[in-house]
Structures are given as structure tokens and as C-alpha cells.
Amino acid sequence: MDSSRTASAFAAPDHDHTACVSRALADAEAHCRAHGLRLTATRRRVLEIICQGHEPAKAYDILEQLGRAGRHPAPPTVYRALEFLLDARLIHRIDSLNAYVACVHPNRQHSAQLLVCSSCEQVAEIDDPQIQAVLDQGASRHGFKVDSQTVEIHGRCPRCRAAQGADHEGA
Amino acid sequence: MDSSRTASAFAAPDHDHTACVSRALADAEAHCRAHGLRLTATRRRVLEIICQGHEPAKAYDILEQLGRAGRHPAPPTVYRALEFLLDARLIHRIDSLNAYVACVHPNRQHSAQLLVCSSCEQVAEIDDPQIQAVLDQGASRHGFKVDSQTVEIHGRCPRCRAAQGADHEGA
């Protein structure tokens, strides 16, 4: 566990975010090269924008950021890039927020569980094999064959809990 | 386990759906009475429309069905009814589909897990305490305090698996 990560999977506010983004982009490039996928300028730029924060990015905000560079692309440009990145498993869509976050894990099995802080809006991705296993078991107990799981857990991250008073910790 | 339910939590095609709907509405009425909530005509009607099938209902489809009765309400009418029903925990919203299903369980703890068949579109709700527990554990291992969970599992229900060939069953 290196210093850029807390034990909580949430990014520390003082982490080296530039390095964090570079790593993500380099990782994405390697991944695409290895799989014969074309990480074009637009796609790369969209991924970069999404990586900018650990908060989820909304499609039209991404669009607006793309527009800053002189060109003013239309919605399909963004949605197509998002579709590519989703298919390449480089990002996740958060259905409950209509927003997108970068996939931070090197293993791209992609049945992630997302912890969404309702206070600071940060998202942490956990790939808990036990959760997956229990979900699979639960589903197959009902004769159901799982294709994909969407697990979005809303609540408060450790940082916000500490900042806003631990007295609210009912459970 | 009575004859109107399969072991799979998915409704059998030959179940007594009229009774199924009546039961849901009566249950909802009792619940509202007990909690001082007003299940008005519109709200009741929206719930009835949602109960009509075990498939998820979309807001604008509900709107259209409401319109069949001569009146032609605007979107806010439906969304307000949906909000009420969600708050009262009588329905669930399926984020990955932008759709709504009736909550079929008498216990209204409401951290349900939903099995969504991508073939027949039916939805089954399971309230698996083990899944909840594991999610809670997984989250708190990261210092995260859970408020609400959204678990949507997409795949194929037992009926569709049987109908469309068991040869696809990889796992």
C-alpha cells in the first residue's frame, strides 16, 4: 500500500494527483495497445477530464470542458467517447447519478462496487470478491444467471464522517 | 411457499395477478393508514399501474396510462406520485433502467436487491440479509457509513434460461 492511497480507498486530499492522472492515462494507453483499441485524442481527452477529480463527472460538464479548447463539440462526441471508455472498461457509469468515474483498478473484471459519499461526492471503487461471490450465490439461489452487477452504495466517507462529527454514527 | 410464487422470486406466468394487485394495493393502504400517509386517488392509481406487470414501468408510460382516463396530466403529476411512493417505500426505482417497480415485500426496510432479466424484463426483488451484511462489512472495512444501497443484478431469469436454451449456461 503506497502513500498515495489511504486505507479507505478514498483518495487523500494531499495525494499527488498529477501523478495519479498520468498513471491512469499511461495505464489506459497500455491497455488499449494491448487490446488493439484506439485511444484517440478525443477519447484520451475525455478520460483525462474524468480523471481530473475523484468526483463523478457528468456528460454535459465533460462536453463543456472539451469546448474550452476552442472546438465546440456536440453531445454525441462525448457520448461516443464515453461508450468507448465503458466498453474498454476504463471508466464506470454511476447509474444513480448519471455520471462517470475512472476505473482505478488494474484488473479489468469490472463488476465493481462503488462507494459514493453523499457529502463530498467522492467515489471509491472496491473490488471485493466476497461481495461478488455472495451476490452470485444470492442470485443463483433464485435460478438467476448473472451477467453484470451494479452495486452503488451511498453514504458517508471516512473523511466526511470525521469532519462532520462522529456523533451521527448510529450503526 | 404458496402456489402464486415460484422458488425463484419471479412471478409465474399463470399466477393470479388480479389477486396479486389487490393484495399490493390493500397492503399499501394499510401501510399508509398506519403511518399517517395519504394514499390519494392519483397515487393509488399510479401504484396500480406499476403493479400491472412485474416488468418495470417507465414514468412517461405511466403518464400515458393515466391519460387514458380522460384527464391528461403533465409529467409533474406522475413524478410527484412516484416520489411519494418511493418515500413511502411502496416502490423501488431501478436506476439502470430509469424505471419503477412495486416493492413486493411486507417488510419495508428497503435495501432491496433487484434481479433484472434482460430477456423478459421481469424484475424480482430479493431481500437477502447475507448480501446486505456483506455489503455493510465491505463498506465499513473502508471506513464508509452506509445510508442506502442500490444493487441491481442484470442477467437471465430461470424461465428465460429454460426457454432459450440451457446451453448458454457458462457458469
Next chain:
DNA sequence: GACAGAATGTTATAACATAACAGTCTGTCT
């Protein structure tokens, strides 16, 4: 029957997403 608060009606618009078709780029084959 006047009042307060809840519920609904109404109009307009915001927010999210895609269809359809035209044009451009990239690599490959000859």
C-alpha cells in the same frame, strides 16, 4: 365559512441521451 397546509394542475424548461446521415481520417492492398 375562514384558514392552513397538503395535494394537484399548468406552463415552461432543464438535464440526459441517441438517431441518422455526412464528412474525414487511417491503414492496407495493389
Next chain:
DNA sequence: AGACAGACTGTTATGTTATAACATTCTGTC
């Protein structure tokens, strides 16, 4: 190089989902 196919992007228009804001009506209470 030139022609071609397929992938990618641009552009216009529109579809889908949801809410803000304000007017009106309903319901129960004093």
C-alpha cells in the same frame, strides 16, 4: 501513389427523463 474499407468524428435534429415555479383546488380544523 491511388483506391478502397472501415473506423472515427462532425452536425443537425430529436427523443427521453425530470424538475422549477407558480396558480389552483382540495381537506380537515377551528
